[in-house]
Amino acid sequence: MTELREVLLCLKYSKDKEKLYNTVKNDKAFEHVPNEAVSLINTLTGSNMKLNKDKEESNMCEAIQGLIEDGIKKGKFETLFELIKDGIITLKEAAKRMKMSEKSFKKQLSDYGYVI
Numbered sequence: 180m181t182e183l184r185e186v187l188l189c190l191k192y193s194k195d196k197e198k199l200y201n202t203v204k205n206d207k208a209f210e211h212v213p214n215e216a217v218s219l220i221n222t223l224t225g226s227n228m229k230l231n232k233d234k235e236e237s238n239m240c241e242a243i244q245g246l247i248e249d250g251i252k253k254g255k256f257e258t259l260f261e262l263i264k265d266g267i268i269t270l271k272e273a274a275k276r277m278k279m280s281e282k283s284f285k286k287q288l289s290d291y292g293y294v295i
Contacts (some may be wrong), residue, residue: 182216185239186223193224200243209239217242252271253291260293270295 181288185208192199205207214230217237221228228242241278274284285295 182212185212186220189220189221189239193226198245203239203243211236212239214239233295255294256288256291260288260291260295263295 184187185240188202188206189199213236214234217228217230217239218240220226227246228237228239229245232238237245255277259268259276262268263270263273270281270285274281277284279287288295
């Protein structure tokens with residue numbers, strides 16, 4: 180594997196998300212990382228970076244950006260779940276805020292582990 184440098188850098192910075200993001204963002208080598216190396220990074224760091232299934236390689240900056248967006252989305256669902264649980268808003272209002280049907284919103288909550 181010729182991507183040992185990239186794998187080791189990700190492992191080194193796996194506990195410091197800001198350094199990891201800046202390293203990946205500013206190093207062109209991370210734009211074309213074979214999917215098997217990304218899978219190894221996921222395994223070693225406990226990450227869940229998405230692979231580019233259309234190609235044999237992935238852009239890790241895009242993969243990390245996807246993780247950030249997923250985290251933000253999950254945070255929104257968690258906040259809305261807490262508001263529903265506390266009786267501040269209804270399920271219908273929360274679903275509307277996420278531009279989803281109530282059924283889809285409830286399923287997404289369930290996928291994140293929140294049960295209403």
